[in-house]
Each structure stands twice: as structure tokens, then as C-alpha cells.
Amino acid sequence: MKNQIKLVLMMVATFSMTLFTSCEKDFLQSEQSILDQYSGEKKPGTTVSRNALKMPTEVAPNGLSLTAAPGTSNLGGGHISDVWAFNGSFPSPTIRATSGSNASIVFQNNLPEQSIVHWHGMIVNPANDGQPSQAVPGGSSYSYNFPINQRAYLGFYHPHPHHLTGKQVYNGLAGAFIVNDAEEAALNLPSGAYEIPLIVRDATLDRSGNMEYKPKSGGFLGKIPLVNGTMDPYLEVSRAVYRFRVVNAANSRIFDLNLSNGQPFVLIGNDGGLLPSSSNQPIITISNGERIDILLDFRQMSNGSKIMLKDARSGWDLLEFRVTGNQIVNYNGPMSTTSSTVVPLSNPVVTRYFSFDGMNKINGNVYDMTRIDWTVPFGQTEKWVFTTNGNAPHPVHVHGVPFQVISRTGGRGQLYPWEMGWKDTVLLENNETVEVLIRFDAFTGKYLMHCHKLEHEDMGMMANFEVVN
């Protein structure tokens, strides 16, 4: 069908250019509007027919085989795109486990290139961290086996081969890894049908409707949003309280989440699990690799109401909530009083400075897989200071253990409620200096720190360090 349109357009074009040159301008405009449909971009005022939000399947990590391979996916409304998918599904399956259990996962790489899977936010030894140096060629596998020994949190799993992470995540390999624990269970937060992962990203479609990746050194920005791999999604919700587990899985785009009716989110958690206390936030910034945990109360809304989850930066509509049904679903969990124990780190004995330079360097160095840039004594509390000489945003991510953000000076000049508690990724904007406290008290060995704007990471804004006894 699209090819036919293209053919007709080309014929009309040839014809009009020879005979009707005065019409050329009009024609070019109409061609442009057809091309806009292909990129997926919406003209303001266009009526959008919305597609049901796709839900990732849920799997357990014990005895999991996770195969990455090329496939296709319906992005909604019959828009079929080529994708790279874990276990054939786009969005990638949600992995869910309880703290104290074990993960044994065989990653089978059936991609036409090397890959390796990293469990972003998971506290594991280097052999299970899925680092670029561990990438296996297409046709090979890598076995992971690790105990899950950390508090409840929302993790993010994705490939991590050097130079190829941006492409592989873009093509569809990115999922949520949810860990539950007893402290969280005691709160009675929404669960089951009322707990929903939202994998938020962007994409650009080519003329045949396939997701197209043309990286730019400043970072790839797609023309349309995808939530759980769905274009223009809607979600039917009951008159109930929902818990949304949001992952920014975009290569470079940062979202300022807000709701069309001005209702605030109840922010209860972030990268490293539940916050010390919850709060109401009308707008939440989430950069690449960051996660947020929010509650939304639809109980006071009537059957048929619609609320849009939006991004204030792009003006995009991300996800339409359609309140369906009259009956109010009983909820006994907390709304504004969730709390959780986060013991603050204090008294750092060493301060290290890291400058994120240009688009591919940390402290003047481009990533070298074989070089260890600094060593960190096991168990020592340190202050790490992140600054940039420009080309921000740089979402700074550290493997190995989470950290606590203690200050931001310059730029936005403040910390935000979603930056409290435990973090593994923190947003560094131009002119900002961000200080964090960190203590590697889990494992020794080699880990990574990098910019999570995937194009910067792939160009080498990444470093190895080693935790030593």
C-alpha cells in the first residue's frame, strides 16, 4: 500500500514537473505531509486513532533463557516494524524476582553482531555485570548466575557491547527488571493488574514504517514517542489506584512527565527503590537510564474520563488513560505516606573529580576497554564530583553500587525530590556540578562509569575502574 502511494507520488511528480511547474510548490507540500506520516510525526490538530498499550510478559530470572534476535512487531494499528527483540517480544519481557532469590539466566545472542546484557542497577559481581569486554559474538551465549541481594527496586536490562549499545537498545532490546522485598510488600502498594511498567522511548520511522536509527554525536532524538513499544497508546484503567514503574529507555531524549489535567504524580520511588518519603510532583524529569515509581489515583474520576500522560519538553502525548467502569476499586495502601528506610552515607574520605568532556571523554580520555582509570578501596565512602565542559545533558551512570546525590551547583542549582534515596544515574546539565556519595561494599573487581546518553557512551564517554581490597 505504501509503495503504491510512493509510486503514484513519483508518477505525479514527474508529470507535474514537466507540465504543471506552477503547482510544484503545492505538490511538494502534500508530499511533505505524506512523508510526515511515514516518520510517524503528527501535525498538531491531527485526530489520532489510539492503540491499546502493549503489556510486557512477565518472567522469573531463575532458569530464564533470554534470546536476542531480529523479528517484527506491531507498533499498534497494524504498523509492523522490524525490531530486535528479547524472546520475540517488543517490549522486552519484564523480569520479576524477590530479593534473596537467585538469578540464573542464559543469554543467547542470535543477533548478527556481538552483544551482552547488563542488569542496570543490579548489585552483582563483575562476571555477572554484562560489561562490554564480556560481549559474545552472534550465535553464542553467556551464562549469568547471581544472588539478588538488594532492596526492592526497578531495574533496567539492556545490551552493553561497546559501540553498539545505542543501536541495540534502539532496535528494541530494553526491559524492566523488578525486584520485590518484604519492606515493600508490607506497604500494600498496588500490584497485579494495578502495577504497570512503562518503558518510555522515542523513535523515527522510515518510509516503510520501520524504526530507523541514524545516530548523531549530540544524541539521537526520534520523531515520535513509543510506550511499551506502542505508537499512540491508550490504557483502560479502573477507578483505582495504580502504580506505574517508568523507565526512560530512550537513547538520548529526556522527558518531563506531567498529566494533562494538572494532577500531580505521587512519587514514591526512583532508581534504587522506595524514597525515604513520598511526595506530590506535578512534573518529573527522567533522563536516560533513570527510573521512577509513581502512584496515580483514578478513583475520583468518572467512567469515560480521559487523562493524558505528557512530555512537557516535546509537547508529546505519551499515553492516554481511559477511565472505564463505575465501581471504585478498594485500596488500602498508602497514598501520601509511603516511607522507607534509607541510611545516609556520610564522611567521605576521598574526593574524586570527573569531567564529562565533549561527546566522548571523561577526564580527557576516550574509553579503552583494557585500561583501568582509577582504583577504589573496597568499603570506603567516597565523594565523586561530576562536572561538564559542555555538550550536556550527560546522564551519569555508575555500575557496581548505587550512590546518594548530595548537591547540585550551577545550572539548575538544586536537587529534585526524585533524586533523593538511592540512585545509579544522575542528570548532569550544562554548567552543573553534581556531588554524590558512594561506597563499594558489595564486590571487588572491574566496573564502569559512563554517560547514559547512548550515543555518547558508544563514542567512548565511559571509563573502567576497579574496586580493590
Ligand code: C2O
Ligand atoms: Cu544502563 Cu552501563 O548501563
Ligand code: CU
Ligand atoms: Cu548499569
Ligand code: CU
Ligand atoms: Cu553525555
